[in-house]
């Protein structure tokens with residue numbers, strides 16, 4: 001038994017997904033058409049190491065949710081970051097380390113165009129985690145707060161959330177991200193305009209999906225306890241199963257589970 005962690009991704013012709021569990025790395029792309037079983041033990045483990053029956057909120061235990069810098073307000077609202085001003089929220093040393101580093105504002109097409117932010121080192125990983133099929137860097141800033149300020153300025157003109165049902169329904173229609181970037185430039189506050197990047201490279205991303213669900217049904221371990229099905233694809237942090245079912249791996253981080261796979265019976269019979 002081991003705790004679920006989000007899948008690691010690698011940008012190739014098609015995104016390569018690995019699920020690391022019980023010291024084993026499963027290449028999810030190779031498991032398409034295989035049966036996957038995820039059995040929940042009924043326990044979850046917080047990033048602080050505490051084991052319990054359920055999380056208090058957002059995959060944190062009660063003390064972590066209220067005290068850990070990982071669960072502070074500015075994590076959810078980057079425009080509230082203050083470490084660059086030497087103002088502490090929960091742990092100034094941690095916040096300085098996390099916030100005062102290059103960040104990107106990007107535009108991505110996952111279920112339509114959206115704006116988002118990411119730490120410099122996370123770029124493409126974030127786009128793959130969100131199931132974006134196209135993305136472009138909009139601005140590069142020296143700290144998280146500035147990226148939050150730009151995002152806030154753009155939010156009234158473009159979405160800042162992924163519609164995950166739509167993202168999982170099909171590959172989105174192509175959009176002209178360069179034209180959108182040029183259009184949105186006017187809404188950036190003057191002092192932040194200098195951070196808009198000149199490079200207009202659009203990254204195109206393809207996912208290993210054999211069959212998109214027709215009507216998405218989301219699986220939750222709290223309700224099902226056991227998830228078993230034929231893997232039909234992987235997109236964002238979702239496993240797409242047969243019968244229109246999807247499972248958000250990231251939302252179940254910290255769930256203590258048994259994970260196993262077996263070749264699909266029908267497929268085995270063909271050989």
Ligand SMILES: [Zn+2]
Nearest residue numbers: 046048061064
């Ligand atoms: Zn905790």
